[in-house]
Amino acid sequence: MSRFWSPLVHDLVPYVPGEQPKLVNLVKLNTNEHPWGPSPRVIEAIQAEVSANLRLYPDPNADALKNKLADYHGVTAEQVFVGNGSDEVLAHIFYGLFQHGKPVLFPDITYSFYPVYSGLYGIEARLIPLDEQFAVRPEDYSGDCGGIIFPNPNAPTGRLMPLADIETIAANNPDVPVVVDEAYVDFGGESAIQLVDRYPNLLVTQTLSKSRSLAGLRVGFAIGHADLIEALERVKNSFNSYPLDRLAIVGAVAAYEDETYFREATDYVIRERERVTAALQTLGFEVLPSVANFVLARHPGIAGADIAAGLRERSIIVRHFNKPRIENHLRITIGSTEQNDALLGALPEIVGYW
Numbered sequence: 001m002s003r004f005w006s007p008l009v010h011d012l013v014p015y016v017p018g019e020q021p022k023l024v025n026l027v028k029l030n031t032n033e034h035p036w037g038p039s040p041r042v043i044e045a046i047q048a049e050v051s052a053n054l055r056l057y058p059d060p061n062a063d064a065l066k067n068k069l070a071d072y073h074g075v076t077a078e079q080v081f082v083g084n085g086s087d088e089v090l091a092h093i094f095y096g097l098f099q100h101g102k103p104v105l106f107p108d109i110t111y112s113f114y115p116v117y118s119g120l121y122g123i124e125a126r127l128i129p130l131d132e133q134f135a136v137r138p139e140d141y142s143g144d145c146g147g148i149i150f151p152n153p154n155a156p157t158g159r160l161m162p163l164a165d166i167e168t169i170a171a172n173n174p175d176v177p178v179v180v181d182e183a184y185v186d187f188g189g190e191s192a193i194q195l196v197d198r199y200p201n202l203l204v205t206q207t208l209s210k211s212r213s214l215a216g217l218r219v220g221f222a223i224g225h226a227d228l229i230e231a232l233e234r235v236k237n238s239f240n241s242y243p244l245d246r247l248a249i250v251g252a253v254a255a256y257e258d259e260t261y262f263r264e265a266t267d268y269v270i271r272e273r274e275r276v277t278a279a280l281q282t283l284g285f286e287v288l289p290s291v292a293n294f295v296l297a298r299h300p301g302i303a304g305a306d307i308a309a310g311l312r313e314r315s316i317i318v319r320h321f322n323k324p325r326i327e328n329h330l331r332i333t334i335g336s337t338e339q340n341d342a343l344l345g346a347l348p349e350i351v352g353y354w
């Protein structure tokens with residue numbers, strides 16, 4: 001029935017998320033979820049809201065959450081945009097800030113939603129190669145373009161760029177929006193939010209899906225100059241007045257009221273990441289230095305797809321990307337101690353102690 005489709009739908013190349021298997025009892029290390037549940041305060045807040053208010057529309061502006069995020073990050077509420085996961089925030093960024101009839105720049109190895117949004121909105125994507133060590137070279141991001149975007153730490157490499165390099169990119173490109181996608185910054189990075197008052201072209205996005213254990217709630221946000229935020233509000237209010245439901249708003253607010261839990265949850269992942277990295281290296285893997293809740297690793301003797309298949313036979317799933325430069329790598333989410341032990345216990349047989 002594709003004759004009913006709008007013409008541009010024929011050319012869409014949708015994003016393919018990591019598998020969410022229906023099977024239980026899998027060791028699921030493929031989509032960078034946190035091994036712990038959210039803070040108990042989040043659960044309480046959501047339960048109270050379910051009991052009290054589900055009949056009513058949510059606040060279209062989610063002011064309670066914007067105020068909480070503004071306080072937490074030391075900015076004003078006018079500098080905060082919230083959305084249904086940071087994926088939605090990113091979509092509005094591509095639509096509202098990157099359509100200037102010029103290419104948008106991002107790394108050749110990066111979050112695979114960027115090319116999808118480029119395609120959806122007809123924006124030319126110019127891929128900037130990472131260096132041999134998979135690091136971003138800040139001096140490569142310049143010239144005539146309509147926008148710049150990269151995650152920090154980058155995904156799926158896990159590599160962190162120093163704040164000084166982000167400042168270089170923002171300063172070298174004062175006339176284009178520079179977006180830093182900080183989905184993983186809480187696992188050891190330093191946020192560029194502290195730079196937004198000095199660089200009106202700098203916009204930072206974060207998500208509650210990873211470090212706050214709330215992938216199922218769908219909350220993300222952007223912080224930057226009020227003029228950038230205003231563009232996103234215009235797009236949002238032309239598309240969906242209520243992207244955040246009542247449960248998402250109260251749950252997200254509560255997540256920022258339990259700093260102790262947040263610290264423990266992120267420290268746990270960081271400790272496990274260091275343990276998993278060392279153990280993988282002992283098994284002969286090359287592991288990129290990660291500041292995220294995953295590691296990107298390759299074994300010099302065995303193809304990435306074969307290792308992924310071997311793990312799957314043992315009910316362990318990791319992410320393998322069939323893409324140039326990383327087709328032999330695996331992206332492995334840092335799970336609980338037990339999950340990580342299951343992975344490390346299964347690998348020697350698969351890689352034959354190379």
Ligand SMILES: *Cc1c(COP(=O)(O)O)cnc(C)c1O
Nearest residue numbers: 085086087111151183207209220
């Ligand atoms: C997970 C992730 C996101 C999206 O997060 P949601 O808030 O769950 O939509 C955005 N960018 C990167 C780099 C990610 O890894």
